[in-house]
Amino acid sequence: MSKVVWKIDPVKGAEKLERGVRNKIMRIAMNKASAVVKAAVVSQAPSRYGYLKKSIRIKVVHYKGKAVWVSVIGPKSDFKKAKGKRSRGPREGEPIQHKPSNYARLVEKGTKNAKASPFLKPALNQTASKFQQLLLASVKAQVEALLPKK
Numbered sequence: 001m002s003k004v005v006w007k008i009d010p011v012k013g014a015e016k017l018e019r020g021v022r023n024k025i026m027r028i029a030m031n032k033a034s035a036v037v038k039a040a041v042v043s044q045a046p047s048r049y050g051y052l053k054k055s056i057r058i059k060v061v062h063y064k065g066k067a068v069w070v071s072v073i074g075p076k077s078d079f080k081k082a083k084g085k086r087s088r089g090p091r092e093g094e095p096i097q098h099k100p101s102n103y104a105r106l107v108e109k110g111t112k113n114a115k116a117s118p119f120l121k122p123a124l125n126q127t128a129s130k131f132q133q134l135l136l137a138s139v140k141a142q143v144e145a146l147l148p149k150k
Contacts, residue, residue, distance in 0.1 A: 033071070033132075041123040080099050081098065098132060
């Protein structure tokens, strides 16, 4: 798993702003920077019916006790699509439900009978530096816009 860790605040000017404004700035910056990673994940995701690609979302999490922000990129857990009908068994005739969050891990890592088709890790490795650049640029631009002009 790849991650970006800063030991110091990337923008010193953000300390002058109140907590709610800082959180808003970080949330917006994380979403903008994560969009590049999400686009790479979607482009590299294997496609049978296309549901895995359609289910990829960004979720930004802030751990309030710490100065930790996490951007989670992957299939949304409540995304479901129906395709086809069951042809036998007790649920015969019911639509077949596809839930990409249940099988994304199996596609990424592979199973005993199916080879791995990694799409998350390569996309993250490919866009890690771009993510950092966009995050810093977005935070700096928003801080400069919100700080009072001297």
